Amino acid sequence: MPSKSSARLAALTVAAVCSAASVVVLTSPAHADTVRIRDIQGSTRISPYAGQQVTDVAGIVTGVRTYGSSRGFWIQDPTPDDDAATSEGVFVFTGSTPKVAVGDSVTVSGTVSEYVPGGTSSGNQALTEITRPTVTVVSGGNAVPAPTVVDARSVPSRYSPAGDTAANGSINGLTLRPTQYALDFYESLEGMNVQVADTRVVGATDPYTELWVTVKPRENASRHGGTVYGSYTSQNTGRLQIQSLGKAADFPDANVGDTLTGTTTGPLDYNQFGGYTLVANEIGALKQGGLERETTRKQRRGELAVATYNVENLDPTDATFEEHAAAIVNNLQSPDIVSLEEIQDNNGAKNDGTVAADQTMTKLIDAIVAAGGPAYEWRSVDPVNLADGGEPGGNIRQVFLFNPERVSFTDRAGGDATTAVGVTKVRGKAQLTASPGRIDPANSAWANSRKPLVGEFVFRGETVFVIANHFNSKGGDQSLTAQYQPPTRSSETQRHLQATAVNAFVKEILDTQKNADVVTLGDINDFEFSGTTEILEGDGELWSAVKSLPRSERYSYVYQGNSQVLDQILISPSIRRDCDFEYDSVHINAEFHDQISDHDPQVLRFRP
Incomplete structure (x- = not known):
């Protein structure tokens, strides 16, 4: 994966101030965790542990990011609770190339941080992270928690709750209602392993090896297979950005109307340049939709x-x-x-x-x-x-x-x-x-x-x-x-x-x-x-x-x-x-x- 442009790297350097991780590999299990990932994520957008130290947070590594300034990995608790509002995954920011692999069972100690991509002045949501981590690898080769399916049925049609007027319109402090609002649904999966299948491309591959898909192909569809934006009050909830944890050369060159067939699976991230983003360990095969450049007709003599x-x-x-x-x-x-x-x-x-x-x-x-x-x-x-x-x-x-x-x-x-x-x-x-x-x-x-x-x-x-x-x-x-x-x-x-x-x-x-x-x-x-x-x-x-x-x-x-x-x-x-x-x-x-x-x-x- 190539480096991001200088503008994008600059936007990510806030995260780079944290010190690199230290990793300890043990052959015997660590002691029982005192805080679970769901406790860190909480039922709102801001962690109840923000700014606090946590010890021996357990999880299975679901993805590793080795490029750019936001290097680190995602972990997920393999034994979820029954609260749909609390995510079971979290990003561990290392700042340097992580020394873990997908399938490792780890415990992580560090500081819980709410990182705002683009800075607080951007108004963006925060990404819950564990920073300055000490990582203990308990075992390797474990099964990765099954991905949560994101599809037309699971994503609500309503986009977002209205912001809290007492908090200048922020939704940060509101309890997540993932069955009612699309933004709450995506937030409830932040850091978790998710999957989409047979998704249509609605935003072509860009120079940063990103593209956009929709899990709602009928939602305000354009004639070419895109998703038309026609109102401030009716957002297109099925859109999701796709990046890849693999090599840039393997990323598909997709046009609007193409399809990523099969499954695309990986952790759900949040970034400055697209909000909720599926960062793929596995990306679907490209099926071209046959998009061709249009030609208008010639004007007549009197036109x-x-x-x-x-x-x-x-x-x-x-x-x-x-x-x-x-x-x-x-x-x-x-x-x-x-x-x-x-x-x-x-x-x-x-x-x-x-x-x-x-x-x-x-x-x-x-x-x-x-x-x-x-x-x-x-x-x-x-x-x-x-x-x-x-x-x-x-x-x-x-x-x-x-x-x-x-x-x-x-x-x-x-x-x-x-x-x-x-x-x-x-x-x-x-x-x-x-x-x-x-x-x-x-x-x-x-x-x-x-x-x-x-x-x-x-x-x-x-x-x-x-x-x-x-x-x-x-x-x-x-x-x-x-x-x-x-x-x-x-x-x-x-x-x-x-x-x-x-x-x-x-x-x-x-x-x-x-x-x-x-x-x-x-x-x-x-x-x-x-x-x-x-x-x-x-x-x-x-x-x-x-x-x-x-x-x-x-x-x-x-x-x-x-x-x-x-x-x-x-x-x-x-x-x-x-x-x-x-x-x-x-x-x-x-x-x-x-x-x-x-x-x-x-x-x-x-x-x-």
Whole structure:
């Protein structure tokens, strides 16, 4: 198993402060244990023994983790009690490679600790551990306790109890009710040997050798076999992350819709990057589901095709230009206008003051031509160095691609990184004061975030206003498995301000010209049912066209096994009213282990 990325290692170093374990191997049994694992785990999320020393805790080793900063092993009591709320397993943190094997009968003395992956500020739940252990191996080759089966019947449909208002919404102190709530059910198995069987993959294998499965294949299923996230109040309870205690090379390269056939078995862990995770000693065989990348249809002569595509920190050093070009030409059928998000400057993450992106764009356009596509032109506004967030030094921004054989761009001087574009009326029509331009760039809503890019296009004599967006990310939000339920979405505060600013600008256009065609699109970083989208839509100024799709197809991104909407195209009333538009979420990336971006592009076709 390879080391985690530096970010993930940093998140785990809190655990590494504990001293390495000492191991004593005896040929005669140790004396009777004074505390059982179930006593340590207790019936809530926090151990009643937290911070205390325990002596001669007995168990059978069910799994050994020899990689990363969180090295150690799991033990389980082979004689469980009849209390479903108390787990019979626990993780023993050693900090160095453990000197035990699966099947060893051991006793462990050490300090009970509640380790919060990501730190207490993350709001995550705590993982109960025994730290600074002294381990005595009593015997080897023992039968491992039979795994608890996790399936559609055993996982409750209700997700979590409401947090205790007296504890700021925390569920830590609440008695577990594993037959009523999914999070309580998983917590009641923390550290125990568990098993899933014939599970469908709902989150593709990632670079950290992780994937997501569901034990509830019918739960909000997407057309491709994923699990659609469609509401804050109806969580998908069947999702479970899978890691492996084996070699990374043996981990399957799985796509959404594939199946892990047979059984996948191992201890149930809890981590910062996925919550409850089955860390497998045994992993099921991969059965491919036949997922193929989608291709949208070609726009007709009188249709304008407008797309949005987050190309994930594209800079001239990347090896994905040919693949992105092929996606734009073949899968997207060469849209007339493409809003690109995450175009980096000419030297990518190198932080030397460079902000121009002409080399990045020239390389992409040349690759598109080589792939058989049109000779696109492009427009953008270079940001102020280090002012727009994203990868430090990368200076990401939105860029318009357009096919001059099909559409023209109205160039109007005056747009730069700090000047706000305005709207004027000329001969009864709305017109931008600068094109391309930036919307209200001095507004604090855009602090350390991308500023919206707006441009004026003409298609078959009709003007279309296009606003390219890349809203503030969800970084800093509490996870769905946080100790606080419901979790706090702190990042949406800034997105709400951003949505307010964009809606106000669209309203200004429509107040000037009631029937103006306005397309607002990009990586909105929020769901179609979110407050952010509601603010963007306003009092009917815009409408998110992804809602024209069946619920099973509403997604552009997959996160922790949830297929969800982040990328959107919103349209003004003149476009929606005609009912002569067509929307397509073109699934070419998010569900695949060999993705070239983590986002799926979106395409809108309509007749201006």
